[in-house]
Amino acid sequence: GAGVSQTPSNKVTEKGKYVELRCDPISGHTALYWYRQSLGQGPEFLIYFQGTGAADDSGLPNDRFFAVRPEGSVSTLKIQRTERGDSAVYLCASSFGGPQETQYFGPGTRLLVL
């Protein structure tokens, strides 16, 4: 079956611009996660959805970052007033929802802020 998909695969933007990153989870997965991976580091948690609601957004670095999942499937990560430090690979994962469940990752969106 289809895995987690993310679009776009690459995004180049200018400092101060707004960007949206999209994640399509595996069908039937109730949980959806966003992580950010900087060069040479492990992924860092941003936000977790159970259904339509954000169950844990403690990893969002500041109020420029926001994510939605209005129908409990597709999710969009939104970044306002981008900064060069936002450059990273943004990873999305989905699972059946328990902490012991495997999180399946998408290929990521590589964001470059110039």
Place this chain on the structure above:
Amino acid sequence: AQSVTQLGSHVSVSEGALVLLRCNYSSSVPPYLFWYVQYPNQGLQLLLKYTSAATLVKGINGFEAEFKKSETSFHLTKPSAHMSDAAEYFCAVTSSNDYKLSFGAGTTVTVRA
């Protein structure tokens, strides 16, 4: 709060030699532990996971890991390295009260012919 520490950011092994990647965790509650592999320009793929059943866990591609509570470790091994094992490996932890994965910094494996 949970965390993992991966000892050694780079490991180089000869083809056919043992692969050993070290992971130590910190958790105030019983952990769930995962090893993921990331090939160049690809997403993370699960190798294996420990979820409080058998302490010796077998995964894909001949990898296995052993959960040792007394040592707070979950080291990954493969008896005989193959060229295709060259990749970056991440250890991660969750628990019953924390669904998010906390990752280590990763270990890059290179395999010498």
